Amino acid sequence: RPYLTLNQWSVADVDGDEEQCGLSGSPTKVKTVQNIVFQAKESKTISGSDEDIDGLIKELLDEKIIG
Secondary structure (H helix, E strand, O other): OHHHOOOOOOOOOOOOOHHHOOOOOOOOOOOOOOOOOOOOOOOOOOOOOHHHHHHHHHHHHHOOOOO
């Protein structure tokens, strides 16, 4: 499943400055967090087979719902 591969980059990989990374390097401060619940417009039932799961993931990627 090559479409599920995520590359992990380190600070060194992008020639970054460690002082500007992480919480201490972030100018953003979160004031509040809200829980939002979306209502389903449709549902789909699939089996647990690799073929069905691959099909669902490809559909979600194609529709730009994920990734």
